Amino acid sequence: xxxxxxxxxxxxxxxxxxxxxxxxxxxxxxxxxxxxxxxxxxxxxxxxxxxxxxxxxxxxxxxxxxxxxxxxxxxxxxxxxxxxxxxxxxxxxxxxxxxxxxxxxxxxxxxxxxxxxxxxxxxxxxxxxxxxxxxxxxxxxxxxxxxxxxxxxxxxxxxxxxxxxxxxxxxxxxxxxxxxxxxxxxxxxxxxxxxxxxxxxxxxxxxxxxxxxxxxxxxxxxxxxxxxxxxxxxxxxxxxxxxxxxxxxxxxxxxxxxxxxxxxxx
Amino acid sequence: xxxxxxxxxxxxxxxxxxxxxxxxxxxxxxxxxxxxxxxxxxxxxxxxxxxxxxxxxxxxxxxxxxxxxxxxxxxxxxxxxxxxxxxxxxxxxxxxxxxxxxxxxxxxxxxxxxxxxxxxxxxxxxxxxxxxxxxxxxxxxxxxxxxxxxxxxxxxxxxxxxxxxxxxxxxxxxxxxxxxxxxxxxxxxxxxxxxxxxxxxxxxxxxxxxxxxxxxxxxxxxxxxxxxxxxxxxxxxxxxxxxxxxxxxxxxxxxxxxxxxxxxxxxxxxxxxxxxxxxxxxxxxxxxxxxxxxxxxxxxxxxxxxx
Numbered sequence: 195x196x197x198x199x200x201x202x203x204x205x206x207x208x209x210x211x212x213x214x215x216x217x218x219x220x221x222x223x224x225x226x227x228x229x230x231x232x233x234x235x236x237x238x239x240x241x242x243x244x245x246x247x248x249x250x251x252x253x254x255x256x257x258x259x260x261x262x263x264x265x266x267x268x269x270x271x272x273x274x275x276x277x278x279x280x281x282x283x284x285x286x287x288x289x290x291x292x293x294x295x296x297x298x299x300x301x302x303x304x305x306x307x308x309x310x311x312x313x314x315x316x317x318x319x320x321x322x323x324x325x326x327x328x329x330x331x332x333x334x335x336x337x338x339x340x341x342x343x344x345x346x347x348x349x350x351x352x353x354x355x356x357x358x359x360x361x362x363x364x365x366x367x368x369x370x371x372x373x374x375x376x377x378x379x380x381x382x383x384x385x386x387x388x389x390x391x392x393x394x395x396x397x398x399x400x401x402x403x404x405x406x407x408x409x410x411x412x413x414x415x416x417x418x419x420x421x422x423x424x425x426x427x428x429x430x431x432x433x434x435x436x437x438x439x440x441x442x443x444x445x446x447x448x449x450x451x452x453x454x455x456x457x458x459x460x
Numbered sequence: 461x462x463x464x465x466x467x468x469x470x471x472x473x474x475x476x477x478x479x480x481x482x483x484x485x486x487x488x489x490x491x492x493x494x495x496x497x498x499x500x501x502x503x504x505x506x507x508x509x510x511x512x513x514x515x516x517x518x519x520x521x522x523x524x525x526x527x528x529x530x531x532x533x534x535x536x537x538x539x540x541x542x543x544x545x546x547x548x549x550x551x552x553x554x555x556x557x558x559x560x561x562x563x564x565x566x567x568x569x570x571x572x573x574x575x576x577x578x579x580x581x582x583x584x585x586x587x588x589x590x591x592x593x594x595x596x597x598x599x600x601x602x603x604x605x606x607x608x609x610x611x612x613x614x615x616x617x618x619x620x621x622x623x624x625x626x627x628x629x630x631x632x633x634x635x636x637x638x639x640x641x642x643x644x645x646x647x648x649x650x651x652x653x654x655x656x657x658x659x660x661x662x663x664x665x666x667x668x669x670x671x672x673x674x675x676x677x678x679x680x681x682x683x684x685x686x687x688x689x690x691x692x693x694x695x696x697x698x699x700x701x702x703x704x705x706x707x708x709x710x711x712x713x714x715x716x717x718x719x720x721x722x723x724x725x726x727x728x729x730x731x732x733x734x735x736x737x738x739x740x741x742x743x744x745x746x747x748x749x750x751x752x753x754x755x756x757x758x759x760x761x762x763x764x765x766x767x
Contacts, residue, residue: 295746300742303722404605
């Protein structure tokens, strides 16, 4: 499993070394793979390989930023709410419920539609979609951890709120958050591509794997390579992140959420 | 049982209210003037004023909210800016199609995941299990907007087994349901396997085996029901992602559902229609989860009688 950590890295690294620039060769539309263009060319004759590489940079950046922000915001909200308790906690749970009433992508789609298609808005939309998971996980963890003796000891010794949170609670709550983070990366990459596919994400001429797939649909029979390669890369990257998350989950011994959220295990 | 019902229903109310409020605020989250965005820059003043008053946008926020709520309760969800038809009509025209798709996808997912999960749990270290788990990982990584067109390429265009798009008989349903249900089946396989593994360690399973019952009988009659019940909640939650995923699937397969409608509405800036679609999807999700919770309470008496 850990071997596929390398797969994830390998897939990510080449994105940092761009191949040819994304210039158009209008006379050579829709050609299949060739010596000069290993993955073929798209409708406007642009090299698919380099579009994949550039698109990968976009995908990676978007997913890293949105997962990062979601993680920070969600964890902050969840852990503070769990630690403080009382009606703050209730309030947060209601807010989370409302957000969760809009299934995943739908929220992102609605937001992206609202704010207009652009890179920043995609990030905003993905954050809105993602923060909930981290909030719930961190809240669950903190609820258990705050009853621990060392926390109570720290409180007795006069440790402040911040210190308890950062020094005692969060380090011990890390594991499931990290796992969720890696799985979240896979989700974010797929979600960004989905938004681009629907035309709500990154706009032309900036390449994005999702919009490449969308273009490919029209030429499915005559130029399948337009669809084949972006999708393969997308699937591979998502797979790598999922593998990574899986390996981490086994490593850190995090039990899968479903059994945990058993209603009668207090 | 009745008290449980009442309690659960009362929890539904604030969620519904929250959802309705969020949908209401939707139009107001548009940067700039919503009316201008909807009508475009070339609209004349008279049209703009008319739209503004029709949408009550010239009134204070609270009274707009009142209008919105009142309208909803009376069944008036506003009119589509583009076509002028009532939103409710448009949405409910497409609603059964989406439900059909979601139900088919869920059935397919369960059909695939149950045997796979069972096998994976029964023979934990066999190559079959490794295969099943690998499939599970791949299933969640495959983007539907890639897998779908690929299926179309293979089975519709090359082999001609299934129609390329549109809604019709069972044949039309196969490819979309397969695409939509794949990711779910992968997820369910893992969950079922994990749940059965937990259940198998219980004493009553040991007792059943001790009585001499066959493996199949023990698995199906004793282990599975107890394993599935905790999964009900998770399945309900996943139904939501089915609804969300239908937007993409319906686009790929030109399936006339609410998902495609919302996309079209977004592209034409028909925000009242978008609101209506969002509302129906979110409400469906809430009601589904309510039903699942009730079902859970029905199957597991421990849930009914509180902590």
